[in-house]
Amino acid sequence: STGAGCHGTDVAEASSVRFSPDRSAPGSSGEGALGRGPSSFGSPVLAGPSMVLGPGFPPRRLSMGDSRQEGPPLASGRHHPSPSPGVVEVVGVASEGAHLVASGLSTEVVETILQSRAPSTRKLYALKWKLFTSWCGHRQQDPVNCPVGTVLEFLQDRFSAGLAHSTLRVYVAAISAYHAPLGGLSVGKDPLVVCFLRGALRLRPPVRPRVPTWDLAVVLEALCRPPFEPIAESSDRHLSVKTVLLLALTSLKRVGDLQALSVAPSHLEFAPGMAKAFLYPRPGYVPKVPSSAPRPVVLQAFCPPPFRDPDQQKLNCMCPVRALDTYVHRAALWRNSDQLFVCYGPPNRGLPASKHTLSRWIVDAISLAYELSGLPSPLGVKAHSTRGISASKAFMSGVPMQDICDAAGWSTPLTFVRFYDLDLRVAPGSS
DSSP states (O other), X not given: OOOOOOOOSOSOEEEEXXXXXXXXXXXXXXXXXXXXXXXETTOOOOOSXXXXXXXXXXXXXXXXXXXXXXXXXXXTTOOOOOOOOOOOOOOOHHHHTHHHHHTTOOHHHHHHHHTTSOHHHHHHHHHHHHHHHHHHHTTTOOTTTOOHHHHHHHHHHHHHTTOOHHHHHHHHHXXXXXXXXXXXXXXXXXXXXXXXXXXXXXXXXXXXXXXXXXXXXXXXXXXXXXXXXXXXXXXXXXXXXXXXXXXXXXXXXXXXHHHTBBOSTTTEEEOGGGOEEEEOBOTTOOOSSOOSSOOOEEEEOOSOSSOSSHHHHHHHTTOHHHHHXXXXXXXXXXXXXXXXXXXXXXXXXXXXXXXXXXXXXXXXHHHHHHHHTTOOOOSSOOTXXXXXXXXXXXXXXXXXXXXXXXXXXXXXXXXXXXXXXOOTTSOTTOO
């Protein structure tokens, strides 16, 4: 695949975050060396000393035929189209947008309105709506036009079954997407529904563990040892899982955002000296929190050779730019897609890695790190946990909250406080 155009240095500058792993014993929570400096698009960078480009340094585009590539390029003339954007599982205007059509809007307008929700959200709402319609069917109720009392009885039934307040809110949002307005208001804005949700919150307040499920220092230390290093000798598996984990930690991005990254020349660029890497999502990709303009994921290198001391060499083993560069050239030997991350093992070797696969790689890397450290693998580890741990580490290190929100794609700091803030001073696994 070929691409034209070069993203220049006019990318908005913002603060970046760099921190080294704690060098104390596993399970401790001391702070590492910290530093801050400018970088494009406030993307947190897991690093040591600052490695910042000066003004006027244009990024260098990396093509699959780059002279630094050790393996053969893709076959000449062979085109590997980027995966098309996720296709929405259409529920149908007749159901999801029926009340909008009934209000006089055209089907074209309704379809555009429905696209305001992410595909994953529409699928989730469709599932919740199906459960609600089944519940109504057993009670001879019309799910689209039933009174608010029926909705409240359904919510109470779910609440009595042990569902949390947050889950009830999803049900309300889903029902609101399909149900006809009540007195000119959506179901979610009906005064009784609002009061019901408040009552459910008081009766069953959320309990979110504020202790991390795994130790960042343990994992980073392990990434510096065999079989992850020397990186040129690492297996395809260990290189793949290490690279996706480092990108998840340093970018604060969701797995879906990482899956959307591309190796097309216009979507992957390295700055001179491999000081930075700029990654853009494939055309048409819409993140969970859309922005007015596509923003790159910016990775900042640190401690490149020559090294002044062993500590710098060790930190370089955790460099996301180094891992990315090695992975791109290694994967060129077997990739059959422009998607950045491709499967390394049969039978799907070379094909685009799914979000589920990338999530499994992240968990795999964490579990392997614990095994190499002689520690039992932590329980309940999820790929999404990288966002909370990285954001909490950055916040604890004094990084401005706005920079963290910009990198993570959070519209308000409240999202971090409510769902991601972790107490890293407490050893993982402590109650």
